[in-house]
Amino acid sequence: MSNLFSMFLKLEGRRCLVVGAGKVGEPKIASLIDTGARIHVVAPEAAAAVHAWARAGKITLELRAFSAKDLDGTFLAVVATASFALNESIYLEAQRRGVLCNVVDVPQFCDFYYPAVVRRGDLQIAVSTGGQSPSLAQKIRQQLERQFGPAYEQWVAELGETRKLVLASDLSSERKRELLHSLASREALDAALAEESEKNEFSKNDRRVTA
Numbered sequence: 398m399s400n401l402f403s404m405f406l407k408l409e410g411r412r413c414l415v416v417g418a419g420k421v422g423e424p425k426i427a428s429l430i431d432t433g434a435r436i437h438v439v440a441p442e443a444a445a446a447v448h449a450w451a452r453a454g455k456i457t458l459e460l461r462a463f464s465a466k467d468l469d470g471t472f473l474a475v476v477a478t479a480s481f482a483l484n485e486s487i488y489l490e491a492q493r494r495g496v497l498c499n500v501v502d503v504p505q506f507c508d509f510y511y512p513a514v515v516r517r518g519d520l521q522i523a524v525s526t527g528g529q530s531p532s533l534a535q536k537i538r539q540q541l542e543r544q545f546g547p548a549y550e551q552w553v554a555e556l557g558e559t560r561k562l563v564l565a566s567d568l569s570s571e572r573k574r575e576l577l578h579s580l581a582s583r584e585a586l587d588a589a590l591a592e593e594s595e596k597n598e599f600s601k602n603d604r605r606v607t608a
Contacts, residue, residue: 401510401527409433412470414496416463416487417477418443421501425475428511430455439467440478465490476500504528513538518550519557552589556580 411434415426418440426447429436436456438447443458451458463483468474474496476487481503488506491498500506504527512523513534522541524534559580563573579585 401525403523403525405521405523407432408473411435411472412437414439414467414471414474415477416440416467416474417479417501418447418458419477419479420444422475422477423447425477425501425511426450426456429475434473437467437471439463463487468494468496471496474498476506515541515545517545517547518553520545520549520553546590548590552586555589 408429409432413429413434413436415422415429415436415438418426418438419442422438422440423444423446426436426438430450438451438456438458439461440447440458441460441462443451443460447456447458450456463478468487468491471491471494474487474491476484476498477500478484478487484500484503484506488498488500491508497508498506499509499511504510507528510525510528512525513531514524515522515538522538522545524537524541526534560577563576563580566573568576
């Protein structure tokens with residue numbers, strides 16, 4: 398097997414098809430909602446959450462069987478049905494049309510895999526075993542969640558704002574590069590996390606006093 402190419406993909410404005418809206422399909426739909434993709438779901442039946450997303454205008458939902466024309470104009474397809482034969486036929490049709498496709502839990506019918514992801518705001522750390530062991534990927538994700546705590550979200554946001562200021566300054570390219578590297582250093586991180594910890598502790602104490 399050739400090596401996988403790791404990347405983070407922009408889906409905003411692109412049509413994404415999900416076939417299946419039950420227990421397996423629901424979390425796959427959920428993972429697409431915040432990407433800004435145009436999500437079209439086709440399934441004979443749908444979970445309550447999927448109906449709610451449709452009512453809220455977050456997705457379009459058609460309660461019917463899959464048709465090959467559903468792939469028209471589609472950039473990416475996720476297939477989550479209980480029928481192996483249907484899953485295979487959708488994957489082969491997607492291949493014929495050049496549509497990226499993932500048949501959930503069937504690695505041989507996948508152009509891409511869902512990684513286990515740690516999210517801390519704009520910081521995302523993705524782990525994949527190439528479909529060999531999702532359980533291992535989840536265990537590693539749990540370890541990373543402990544290592545990269547919630548405070549990273551604020552620190553990364555502050556780094557982004559500071560980076561804009563540095564890049565807009567009159568400093569030399571070399572000096573800008575040095576400064577940006579120093580801001581992302583372990584020392585800067587420890588200082589930022591310590592400051593965040595102090596803020597949280599102060600907030601707790603303040604709540605105790607006001608109570």
